[in-house]
Amino acid sequence: MYHFFVRRRVQTIFEHLNRGDFEFVLDQFADDAEHWFSGAHALGGVRRTQALRRAWYARLAKVLPRLEFDVSQIQVSGPPWNTRVAVEWTDRVFDSVGKELTPNQGVFLLTIRWGRAVRFRVYCDTAALQQNLLVIAEQGVTEAASLPISEPLPA
Numbered sequence: 001m002y003h004f005f006v007r008r009r010v011q012t013i014f015e016h017l018n019r020g021d022f023e024f025v026l027d028q029f030a031d032d033a034e035h036w037f038s039g040a041h042a043l044g045g046v047r048r049t050q051a052l053r054r055a056w057y058a059r060l061a062k063v064l065p066r067l068e069f070d071v072s073q074i075q076v077s078g079p080p081w082n083t084r085v086a087v088e089w090t091d092r093v094f095d096s097v098g099k100e101l102t103p104n105q106g107v108f109l110l111t112i113r114w115g116r117a118v119r120f121r122v123y124c125d126t127a128a129l130q131q132n133l134l135v136i137a138e139q140g141v142t143e144a145a146s147l148p149i150s151e152p153l154p155a
Contacts, residue, residue: 035120039130
């Protein structure tokens with residue numbers, strides 16, 4: 001029964017994400033949660049503070065003002081103090097003028113403890129994402145070509 005509720009909560013999070021309600025998304029993280037995105041691009045890197053996560057989601061809103069996820073599968077395992085979630089998704093992304101760009105697909109991996117995300121990892125086609133970021137940067141959205149909002153990766 002617990003896993004059913006976790007799946008429903010993840011679906012709710014994606015509904016908020018698709019609406020651009022990043023405040024709701026940010027509220028799902030523990031204060032010291034790790035937020036990691038694969039690749040060396042404007043959205044890559046690791047963030048372990050709420051301030052850096054907030055800055056990252058602000059950048060996401062600027063560089064991908066319309067981002068829509070379609071969740072194909074949610075897998076949940078583990079007890080409430082160490083719940084593992086894998087989410088398979090595809091997306092639709094649009095540039096700053098509303099033109100649809102190259103779609104992407106990937107997996108979010110989450111670890112949840114007592115209802116809060118403590119670890120969040122994004123794996124996707126970074127080449128497709130970098131191509132989209134290049135198009136958006138060429139439209140004058142400078143954040144799309146910026147260095148990642150990231151802490152140094154642990155040794």
